[in-house]
Amino acid sequence: MDAKTLCLGALTLGDASGYEIRKQFEEGPFAFFHDVSFASIYPALAKLNDDGLVIGRELAQDGRPAKKVYSITETGREAFRTALDKPPASDKFRSEAIYMMFFADLLPDRRRREVYESYLALHKEYVAGMEAELDSDAPGDGKDIWRAASGHRFVHGAGLAIYRALVDYMETHRHLVLGQEEDR
Amino acid sequence: MDAKTLCLGALTLGDASGYEIRKQFEEGPFAFFHDVSFASIYPALAKLNDDGLVIGRELAQDGRPAKKVYSITETGREAFRTALDKPPASDKFRSEAIYMMFFADLLPDRRRREVYESYLALHKEYVAGMEAELDSDAPGDGKDIWRAASGHRFVHGAGLAIYRALVDYMETHRHLVLGQEEDR
DNA sequence: ACCCGCATGTAAGTCGTTACATGATTGG
DNA sequence: CCAATCATGTAACGACTTACATGCGGGT
Numbered sequence: 001m002d003a004k005t006l007c008l009g010a011l012t013l014g015d016a017s018g019y020e021i022r023k024q025f026e027e028g029p030f031a032f033f034h035d036v037s038f039a040s041i042y043p044a045l046a047k048l049n050d051d052g053l054v055i056g057r058e059l060a061q062d063g064r065p066a067k068k069v070y071s072i073t074e075t076g077r078e079a080f081r082t083a084l085d086k087p088p089a090s091d092k093f094r095s096e097a098i099y100m101m102f103f104a105d106l107l108p109d110r111r112r113r114e115v116y117e118s119y120l121a122l123h124k125e126y127v128a129g130m131e132a133e134l135d136s137d138a139p140g141d142g143k144d145i146w147r148a149a150s151g152h153r154f155v156h157g158a159g160l161a162i163y164r165a166l167v168d169y170m171e172t173h174r175h176l177v178l179g180q181e182e183d184r
Numbered sequence: 185m186d187a188k189t190l191c192l193g194a195l196t197l198g199d200a201s202g203y204e205i206r207k208q209f210e211e212g213p214f215a216f217f218h219d220v221s222f223a224s225i226y227p228a229l230a231k232l233n234d235d236g237l238v239i240g241r242e243l244a245q246d247g248r249p250a251k252k253v254y255s256i257t258e259t260g261r262e263a264f265r266t267a268l269d270k271p272p273a274s275d276k277f278r279s280e281a282i283y284m285m286f287f288a289d290l291l292p293d294r295r296r297r298e299v300y301e302s303y304l305a306l307h308k309e310y311v312a313g314m315e316a317e318l319d320s321d322a323p324g325d326g327k328d329i330w331r332a333a334s335g336h337r338f339v340h341g342a343g344l345a346i347y348r349a350l351v352d353y354m355e356t357h358r359h360l361v362l363g364q365e366e367d368r
Numbered sequence: 369a370c371c372c373g374c375a376t377g378t379a380a381g382t383c384g385t386t387a388c389a390t391g392a393t394t395g396g
Numbered sequence: 397c398c399a400a401t402c403a404t405g406t407a408a409c410g411a412c413t414t415a416c417a418t419g420c421g422g423g424t
Contacts, residue, residue: 001280002411009287019375029286033279040412042377065375065420081290088280088299090306095217096185096272098342102213102335103193106265115272122274151286154360158282158353165349169342176338186383203403224384226405249392249403 001089003040004048008080011054011072018042019067029152032126032159045070053079104177113178120170127167130160185273187220187228192264195238195256202226203251213336216310216343229254237263288361297362304354311351314344 010021018041025036045068048054053076056068072080097119104112134156194205202225209220229252232238237260240252256264281303288296318340 001278001283009283012287012290017375018377030283033277033282035276037413038376039378039414046377061374063421064373067375080287084284084287084291085295088284088303091277091279091281092219093217093275093277093343093346094185095275097275098217098339099185099193099214100268100272101342102339103196103264103268104335104338106196107268111269119272150360151288154288154357155282155286157357157360158285158350159277161349161353162277162346165345166342169345173338173341176334176341201403202405221385222404223386223406230405245402247393248401251403 001034003036003044005080005083006034006036007041007044007048007070008053008072008076008083011070012077012080015069015071017059017067017069018045021045029156029159032163033155048076052076101177116170116174116177120167123163123167123170127160127163130156130163134160185218187224188232189264189267190218190220191225191228191232191254192237192256192260192267195254196261196264199253199255201243201251201253202229205229213339213343216347217339232260236260285361300354300358300361304351307347307351307354311344311347314340314347318344 006025007021010016010024013024016024018038022036022038022041024030025034045054045056049056049070052073054070054072056070058066059069060066097115100107100115107115190209191205194200194208197208200208202222206220206222206225208214209218229238229240233240233254236257238254238256240254242250243253244250281299284291284299291299
């Protein structure tokens with residue numbers, strides 16, 4: 001999915017600047033399913049603006065640099081709906097760490113264990129973070145981002161389910177990669 | 185992970201042609217974690233050959249076009265080990281279908297259900313396929329591909345665990361996307 | 369002082385994709 | 397005969413990434 005469509009989608013949830021859109025992809029519910037960098041967001045927004053799919057306006061702030069807040073137009077909404085109408089591309093789970101495990105026998109013992117355990121620890125943190133988010137339920141601020149509340153919960157839950165499964169699997173299958181020592 | 189490293193890794197499992205490497209990424213254990221097209225494999229192999237990391241030789245076959253079989257060199261093996269030595273990039277799970285579910289409220293009822301159910305059905309098939317592969321255990325042919333047998337089992341099992349979790353989640357959380365009708 | 373967060377953008381380069389080009393053989 | 401599988405490659409294009417450029421304000 002290209003940066004333009006991603007920005008359009010973010011803007012259906014409410015007005016935002018490029019910087020804010022980026023944050024949504026870094027911290028928000030999409031975080032585990034997509035990412036975009038500034039260098040793809042800014043040109044994308046400029047292009048969308050030229051094409052009339054969004055309109056941006058400068059917004060001065062005190063104590064901070066001015067920002068350009070974009071709103072989606074009706075044409076933009078229509079374009080986004082059209083984009084959603086295409087059959088979705090198939091999933092891709094890219095994991096260099098898991099790829100490395102395939103070649104575990106090429107790594108020295110210490111490093112293999114180190115990669116495995118740090119990868120597992122990282123994912124445990126992810127899971128803990130997502131669980132905490134789930135508990136703290138309603139986010140409090142009245143932002144429009146939560147319009148699609150149940151879609152949000154679905155996506156969040158899916159991410160959690162997947163990472164939880166991965167953590168569980170890794171905790172019970174250490175022996176396949178690390179050798180004789182018992183799991184757990 | 186770039187195409188060159190991916191090819192190098194494939195060749196540590198045994199000699200292969202570009203065409204054969206592609207098949208490994210389409211059907212083999214990597215299938216759920218990576219993909220590469222011919223147009224990235226062939227130039228990658230040519231480059232690796234120029235750099236002395238692999239050596240290719242033409243191999244005539246009867247009844248079929250000749251193929252170029254590549255073998256990894258000692259330098260290549262070293263380069264691959266070096267590549268594995270870098271900390272792995274973080275995982276990326278890209279799913280347009282799940283992204284669409286976030287915006288489920290923008291889709292007409294029929295289409296939403298259609299996307300959901302066909303996505304779920306597809307993943308059930310994947311799971312079934314992977315389970316079948318697990319049962320048929322040892323692959324029979326004595327190919328070197330199975331050298332890294334336990335790494336293979338680990339990766340395969342991880343893919344299965346993840347997709348299984350996703351299928352389970354989707355079967356029990358339809359209501360979040362599709363509305364009032366009961367799950368299952 | 370220095371680094372971090374906020375804020376926007378450009379330039380150069382890498383990389384990969386789609387589509388094209390070619391051609392043999394086997395099975396339906 | 398047509399489609400599929402085997403087999404290798406190129407060309408054009410599109411997309412994203414890394415690094416650079418700039419600047420204010422607050423905290424340590």
